[in-house]
Amino acid sequence: MTPKHCFLGFLFSFLLTGVAEIRPAYKSLKPQRVHFQSRNFHNILHWQPGGACASNSSIYFVQYKMYGERQWKNKENCWGIQEFFCDLTNETSDIWEPYYGRVRTTLAGMHSGWTMTQRFTPWWETKIDPPTMNITQVNGSLVVILHAPKLPYRDGKGKTVSMENYYELVYRLFIINNSLEKEQKVYEGARRVVEIEALTPHRSYCVVAEIYQPMLDRRSQRSEERCVEIP
Known part of the structure; x- marks a missing residue:
């Protein structure tokens, strides 16, 4: 019309x-x-x-x-x-x-x-996004560094502010063995640096993460899968 x-x-x-x-x-x-x-x-x-x-x-x-x-x-x-x-x-x-x-x-x-x-x-x-991840291979293990979402505001020094300043955040980390098509939760806690050990050489693994907010009993969506192959 x-x-x-x-x-x-x-x-x-x-x-x-x-x-x-x-x-x-x-x-x-x-x-x-x-x-x-x-x-x-x-x-x-x-x-x-x-x-x-x-x-x-x-x-x-x-x-x-x-x-x-x-x-x-x-x-x-x-x-x-x-x-x-x-x-x-x-x-x-x-x-x-x-x-x-x-x-x-x-x-x-x-x-x-x-x-x-x-x-x-x-x-x-407010709904929070999943964490972003940096993944590094170290001697057959994967070291995952997790980053909480940032707020749109800055502090008095002009620096960005993390969601961790306002909520208790629990990180959940999952690994998927692509050969077995099997998912396993390998970590749940407040640490942002996690090492995933005992991985089989010459296998491909995908890592995915989410955030849980205990006080609100709410979890974020999952992050996009990050896939690596163990040499």
Whole structure:
């Protein structure tokens, strides 16, 4: 449906309701499913168009606030946009505090009401990525160095900050013997340097890792397999 036909269809359905007065908000224009998606504390607000139509002429406006604040704040970079998402990472950087976001839309001079998220607390709700791995062969063994994901923020010295600063992280390391097509967990713990010994020469092995968060009883997705052949 073209933007012109979309607007005419909306106007026709609006007139059929018998509402004579002009109101600033129309339910059929209100954005739907407004929610945060968070990964490694990259906190992105997402939404879907209202039920009237998904028109390319629809313009969206985003506000946010911390729980307990009375005044909403405009997100300047997301004020009058056509995308269905808005990056609120910097605006929600106090990761233990709860926040709200909300979105409204404008179409052909008509304004919807605001649609608000549920309460969002980054520390509780962010999903973390699997660890990255560096693998080195040493005398028939594999030395695996694990790295936790980084936050999008930096400390007072300008250095990147690890997830280990904010969570208890348990690393799980698995090895797959490609000849036997058999997987085995070879390590679970907090150490980030792990040596895998007693490997059969001239065999190919793949290593995969994940992170477990005991306090939240949550685990990351698994990393991509890293495969090596023992000489």
